[in-house]
Amino acid sequence: MPQTMTSADLRIRNQVRLLRAVHDAAEPFTRAEAARLLGIGRNTAAALVGELEQARLLHEVPAESSGRGRPTTLLVPHPEGPQVFAVDFREDTWTLAAVELGGAATELETGEHDRTPAAFTEIRAAVARHESERLAVVGFATSGPIRDGHRLHISHLGWDEVELDTLLADWPTTVIDNDARLAGLAESRRGVLRGMGTAMHFHIDFDIGGTLLLAGDAQRGGHNIAGEFGHMPLTGSTLECMCGVRGCWSLDVGANALVRRFGKEPGYGTGRELAQEILRRAEAGDKEAAAALDDNAAALGKGLGALANALDPEAISLSGLGVELIRLRRNLIEDACREQLMAFRRDDPPQILAGTVGSAGPLTGAAEIAWDAILTHDWLRERL
Amino acid sequence: MPQTMTSADLRIRNQVRLLRAVHDAAEPFTRAEAARLLGIGRNTAAALVGELEQARLLHEVPAESSGRGRPTTLLVPHPEGPQVFAVDFREDTWTLAAVELGGAATELETGEHDRTPAAFTEIRAAVARHESERLAVVGFATSGPIRDGHRLHISHLGWDEVELDTLLADWPTTVIDNDARLAGLAESRRGVLRGMGTAMHFHIDFDIGGTLLLAGDAQRGGHNIAGEFGHMPLTGSTLECMCGVRGCWSLDVGANALVRRFGKEPGYGTGRELAQEILRRAEAGDKEAAAALDDNAAALGKGLGALANALDPEAISLSGLGVELIRLRRNLIEDACREQLMAFRRDDPPQILAGTVGSAGPLTGAAEIAWDAILTHDWLRERL
DNA sequence: CGTTTTTGTTCTCGACACGAACATAACAAG
């Protein structure tokens, strides 16, 4: 929102509203519907759309008529309009995709990397291979906290507060955030949390990363390192955590907790497959594996209940291992959650939902923050 | 913000911005400063202020000249403009105050009550005794969660989901929220948390109530019952809590925890004085009291550290017993907090601050939410 | 084939903020 507010800003403001509506909509809508949606006249809508078409931001295509009335046009992304690239940087692979206004994604390239910051150079090269005039912003999802938005710490790659301003120096405009937060954002914007005012999302992998989602925005905290819900002592563990504290929730939930149960050292190498193996065995009837799964689910539910007491989410969505946990042990999770809820809340517990964006969460979320950087008053004023 | 956005809405929008600036400012400012602040011309500022003076919302008084230049006027609340009443409804007393635009408060009346919902009738009568044409909104602070904004539960008064729509039926427009949240809002708007993007506040009394403050707004959750941070199992207690769960943080922090240490049943009668007595004894050198205080402070710090991991506040402010705890045991709290912080956060722990609004927190916060109801586009459009 | 329905288009109108030019009221310097 601009400091000043003149008539010209008014026009831009309405155009941002329109673009945002197109981007957020589940289905394309017509110009007449847009006018109703924004509460403006058909004449005004025509003017707004006209300028946006001129700026190659929106495109009008004939809509198949439905019932009576003069035919109208559907508002769709302009085929030559700006585009966003999204990067999902995972443990030893990465994915690059192009994403249109509205969220349609096209995978461009994937690759493996050597777990050193040189990976950023590789990915930059991949971006360059596909880069065109249309590229406006790159959204980047990585694991690990990014303190103050520019110091990246990925413990399982041994990256200790790597300076992103250097790594991203020759990149196009790039916005970056961590994968758990972006997965939550994706569920909030395009998944099972859509439309919720207060919600939470947790990605369960080796440990738990999460985010609080308020009105479709992922909260970042004062130093951009909010979301380490896994490092609260919610389940009474007495073990020491890799984070440097004792008793973290993550010690009882996720792949590391499953693996530790079978005498394996928690680690980032083969742990994920082993955890999947344990799930399979539990599903097949193995007693010990089933007990490990039970404990994992109960600890998950207990922590969710504790957090629900404090933050009162309408719903909680899970991704990663959490989806499997819901599939195999929904009742256990919900019971443990209820038990941890204050008595007066038990008649209305938060919904616990499997994420619907799935493994595309970080990529989808990265695209969302990239588009967030575009769909602003200032960007549009420059563009027009 | 209105659905539509016409030129007339533009004027109102700028007037809301101006009124909000006047309300939020620490010191009154002049019309010329207002123009600079809002980024508008002096002519436009004159028009805005003129209409607001006409509507009895702002008043201009000559400003003592500072240096050269034509003298200007200070923008102050209009002496006949709208007023807000704030009510602080405590355990067995209440306070009613009138609050001007800008936050200046005048206490109107105080009283005791019989701990039944009839107290609301008493307070309504007090409101009526002072009510005038100027009264616009009443802000009401009470303890206890208010589910969905209209079902009030105060366990220590034995109120079980009392229906506020009935109790407040014959009241003027009234907004209500709980005291801990409003105390946090007060710190955030007019106290030690002013200007922070992410902060937390905890009121420590018999137990712990708190709120997450984002950009000056207290978060309410999906059912308006967020903030029960005291009912997370953060300190490993094995006791059963009155809330119906085992192990709550509140069992180790606050007056109940202090009192229990000396074999007294936690309760809401004489517990507060006894807790103060224990503090005095600890200060005087009593070993046992000092140990109780130590444990309380350490448990407080530990919980704050856990929450800081998850929510990453820039600062945390405390009220109630928390102020005393900071005064007597700041180092213990900070050390326990640090110890619970993930290692990579320990070089930048959240500031732990004593609230500066003090016991006026709930009343001040109630006035803020009342003014929030006024300083809106819709209200101003009606008023002009 | 005329009617109904929905949308697009055109034109007028009132309102707004802006910018420039000018007026005003203090202080400062000589």
Place this chain on the structure above:
DNA sequence: CTTGTTATGTTCGTGTCGAGAACAAAAACG
């Protein structure tokens, strides 16, 4: 005491915006 200097208030003309009304256009309906 007079004459700049400075900051602010005031006035007026301008460009742009969205609203609203009237009309045109294009489909479906009976």
